[in-house]
Structures are given as C-alpha cells and as structure tokens.
Amino acid sequence: MPDDSFxxxxxxxxxxxxxxxxxxxxxxxxxxxxxxNHPQLAGSGLGLVLSKQ
Incomplete structure (x- = not known):
C-alpha cells in the first residue's frame, strides 16, 4: 500500500x-x-547571530 501522505x-x-x-x-x-517604527522593541542585535551559531 503506497503512502500518499504529504x-x-x-x-x-x-x-x-x-x-x-x-x-x-x-x-x-x-x-x-x-x-x-518600534523603538520600544529595540534589542541588542544578537538574536540572528546567536541563532546562526
């Protein structure tokens, strides 16, 4: 029986x-x-750097 799941x-x-x-x-x-547009949401700028590592 073939599996047609996707x-x-x-x-x-x-x-x-x-x-x-x-x-x-x-x-x-x-x-x-x-x-x-959202200065109150400003972060350190490390999120994508840490994610990549």
Missing part, C-alpha cells in the same frame, strides 16, 4: 522587508537594521 507549508510575510543595502548586516553582532 505536508503543505505556507508562509506569508507581511513585513516591510529589509533594504538590499542593509541585508549584509543581518548576521553581524550588535547591528539593528531598523527599529524606527
């Missing part, structure tokens, strides 16, 4: 995106790409 995964991103000229900063420590 998984469908859909992702929808409604964010404003990251400008091409700032994308190189994504995985560098202590870099905050843009917190102008």
């Amino acid at each position: 998984l469908v995964l859909e992702v929808k991103d409604t964010g404003k995106g990251i400008a091409l000229e700032k994308q190189h900063l994504l995985f560098q420590a202590f870099q905050q790409i843009d917190s102008t």
